[in-house]
Amino acid sequence: MEESSGDPASDTGPGTRRRTGVRELHRQLTRQRLLDAAVDCFTASGYVATTIEHITATAGTTRATFYRHFATKAEVVIEILRVLGEDFESAFVALAEIAEAPERGAVRQWLGATLDTWDKTRKASSAVAEAAAVEPTVQAHRSAAFERDIANLADGLQRSGRWGPDAARVRAVVLMSQLEQLFVRWSTQGWDVDRASVVEVLTAMWSAALDLPETD
Incomplete structure (x- = not known):
């Protein structure tokens, strides 16, 4: 020694x-x-x-x-949530960039890639969702993370020059809430519908919300 x-x-x-x-x-x-x-x-x-x-x-x-x-079980989940944030960080940075000049093909590709990431992290995401229902501190961190994602998307949409702050935020809230609910259901109940069809339906819904043409 x-x-x-x-x-x-x-x-x-x-x-x-x-x-x-x-x-x-x-x-x-x-x-x-x-x-x-x-x-x-x-x-x-x-x-x-x-x-x-x-x-x-x-x-x-x-x-x-x-x-x-x-210190607690809740602190473990908060750390899991932080790691999940790192897993999805690049995806939401890319989404904000797409939002500046939205195009149907780019939206479809982003949705497919994000579903792939979610598939890899679904167990952790499900654990966070369950803990958030009974732990106020977990819910507070989860809500803060969700708000950051909404704000990033809204900022990108506003930078496109097509929408003002209020209209951009409305679209961001609706789109991110829709995606979150889909992910929560998928995490807790499994994937009981065709994956490719989900991507196409989501693409159509996002394209409508973003006033995009029906074809690329």
Whole structure:
């Protein structure tokens, strides 16, 4: 084992940085294991029925380890929501850009790609939706994230010069609310309709809301 030389500069040497990096990597991996375990437990048993013991047993950790990372179950879900925001961030940045010069083909492509992303994250999204129904703090974070998405789309629509602030926001609220409800239903009840048909119907509805031609 390396010993300190007594020189403060040695605390920032290669060995110290390497150990710090290993500890940080371990911390991140443990935190991710807890998040993955929480999603699995929420999916299997529901948010309310899941206990911290269920999460730690699934993750192969202890309560003490859990509390080094999260104060409550709700805090776990807020972190899941943050990660979901990162997963969808590029999609909603792209949507705001599309909104500046909306075109039917671009809207169709964006909707299809977003459904693909949602498919990969549906378990986590379902867990967040269930927790939000009983945890005010989760609902507050979820509402804030939804409002940011609406504001980004509304800003893009307004920059197009086709709509003023009020008209742009109305369209953004309607379109994002429609998409959210579809995703929530899909997450909780499964996909019981043809996927390609969903994309086409959504494209037609979005195109109508954005006053786009019926054909590309």
